[in-house]
Amino acid sequence: MSETAGDTRPEAIRIEGLHKSFGQLEVLKGVSLMAREGDIVAVIGGSGSGKSTMLRCINFLETPSAGQILIGGEAVATRPDGSPANRRQIERIRQSLGMVFQQFNLWSHKTILENLIEVPVHVLRVPKDQAVARAERLLARVGLAEKAGVYPAFLSGGQQQRAAIARALCMEPRAMLFDEPTSALDPELVGEVLAVIRDLAAEGRTMMLVTHEMKFAREVASHVVYLHNGQIEEQGPPEAVFGNPQSDRLKQFLRSVG
Amino acid sequence: MLALTASSTLELLQYSPPGWGANLLRGLMNSVLIALGAFGLGAVIGVGGAYGKLYGGPVLRDLLAIYTTVVRAVPELVLILILYYAVTDAVNQILLGLGQDRIQISGFAAGIAVLGIVQGAYATEVIRGAILSVPGGQVEAARAMGMPAGLLARRITLPLMLSAALPGLANLWLIATKDTALLAVVGFGELTQETRQAAGATKAYFTFFMAAGGLYLALSISSGWLFARAERWARRGQPELRG
Ligand SMILES: Nc1ncnc2c1ncn2[C@@H]1O[C@H](COP(=O)(O)OP(=O)(O)OP(=O)(O)O)[C@@H](O)[C@H]1O
Numbered sequence A: 001m002s003e004t005a006g007d008t009r010p011e012a013i014r015i016e017g018l019h020k021s022f023g024q025l026e027v028l029k030g031v032s033l034m035a036r037e038g039d040i041v042a043v044i045g046g047s048g049s050g051k052s053t054m055l056r057c058i059n060f061l062e063t064p065s066a067g068q069i070l071i072g073g074e075a076v077a078t079r080p081d082g083s084p085a086n087r088r089q090i091e092r093i094r095q096s097l098g099m100v101f102q103q104f105n106l107w108s109h110k111t112i113l114e115n116l117i118e119v120p121v122h123v124l125r126v127p128k129d130q131a132v133a134r135a136e137r138l139l140a141r142v143g144l145a146e147k148a149g150v151y152p153a154f155l156s157g158g159q160q161q162r163a164a165i166a167r168a169l170c171m172e173p174r175a176m177l178f179d180e181p182t183s184a185l186d187p188e189l190v191g192e193v194l195a196v197i198r199d200l201a202a203e204g205r206t207m208m209l210v211t212h213e214m215k216f217a218r219e220v221a222s223h224v225v226y227l228h229n230g231q232i233e234e235q236g237p238p239e240a241v242f243g244n245p246q247s248d249r250l251k252q253f254l255r256s257v258g
Numbered sequence B: 001m002l003a004l005t006a007s008s009t010l011e012l013l014q015y016s017p018p019g020w021g022a023n024l025l026r027g028l029m030n031s032v033l034i035a036l037g038a039f040g041l042g043a044v045i046g047v048g049g050a051y052g053k054l055y056g057g058p059v060l061r062d063l064l065a066i067y068t069t070v071v072r073a074v075p076e077l078v079l080i081l082i083l084y085y086a087v088t089d090a091v092n093q094i095l096l097g098l099g100q101d102r103i104q105i106s107g108f109a110a111g112i113a114v115l116g117i118v119q120g121a122y123a124t125e126v127i128r129g130a131i132l133s134v135p136g137g138q139v140e141a142a143r144a145m146g147m148p149a150g151l152l153a154r155r156i157t158l159p160l161m162l163s164a165a166l167p168g169l170a171n172l173w174l175i176a177t178k179d180t181a182l183l184a185v186v187g188f189g190e191l192t193q194e195t196r197q198a199a200g201a202t203k204a205y206f207t208f209f210m211a212a213g214g215l216y217l218a219l220s221i222s223s224g225w226l227f228a229r230a231e232r233w234a235r236r237g238q239p240e241l242r243g
């Protein structure tokens, strides 16, 4: 994200006036946010502030109650009830956004390699040998080259999450969405996953990252968004948000997370 | 005397006349084919019924609820009689109305249809429960990657639910093999019917019904082995539970 005037990098993800309610509970109350290509947006905030919901609205895992989502400048067409109007469009857009979940969500009946090539081969119609070559490259990159033939249940949490990141990368997405990728991990496994994300950041990948790892957010993010109660309470470059917070709520939040 | 009995028993069970072996094997073959057809039809109805019950609209869900409730409540024998005679009758009424001749519905097709409809009701519940046991996150991951719904069902949800469904489906298969015996009431030449005829003609009731029992047992043991293998395959990727 960049406020700098004259920034000509193409926009990757734009959220406009996003509202989301679950029944009576209004979780998002008008969120607007834009990430340009190469931006790394870290989303922080207390539990229940709506971080996951916001991320899940971007690829319509949740149906927004109001507002608009634009991916690469293309607006997702919606029905009056907010659900995607065009099945092909939403499938294509989802294919361009690699999502990584807190619980890894690898497919347990497929080996790691099969997990990686599943969508490229069966949905994107990449020739199998090409998909396998790409998958093997990515597995080597996340340090799992020897685990290609292993089923997910036989890997540690950190290994599973690295495999899940490789699976998302295997679709060659335009941007990555991370929802607390290290929150389900034992402390000693957090570092290896953060190292992979840091590596992606270094190559200039567009990312939106919900995280409780404040040190990490400060280190890799180009822009930090503090969500409170379904609204953006404060945002800016990491030095400003972490080094010189303006709102009392953010100050309090940063104190509470140490 | 004992030797005499043994040799006459063997003679009775011989493959070619005067033995009745060929009849019994033909009956077994018919039973297995009908059971396979009914089980297959039941599985297809079961997958459709389960998805309908889980994700269908209110009307579809009500219809499926009526189907599973009624079929599971009424004894299979009664259902077979109703469906066989009622369906034959209805088809013929229609044919007569169209000015065509009456037809005789093949016992084979009717058997598969009737038992398949019964199997489908149970399979719907087995598969519905198994689909509910699939970890939601794995389905969501596939959705998030833009997998179309049909492909997602075929490549993710159904394989994942299989390990939970197989024990129930194995039961249904065994029930299907035994329910084929009910088709004897409509005169279809499956194993029980052939056995009855052989026993009636020779008065060697004990011999033939023991032989039939042995064949049913062999069928059940070999299918038990096949289902165990299938279950091991469906559980690939799941670490073994150790108590
Ligand atoms: N499917 C749902 N149905 C009903 N309420 C929901 C649903 N998903 C989330 N919520 C509610 O919405 C609010 C925001 O949830 P969300 O998961 O977005 O928070 P979060 O900021 O990601 O929190 P955390 O840090 O704990 O992950 C919470 O009060 C939660 O209970």
Ligand SMILES: [Mg+2]
Binding pocket: A051, A052, A053, A180
């Ligand atoms: Mg969350």
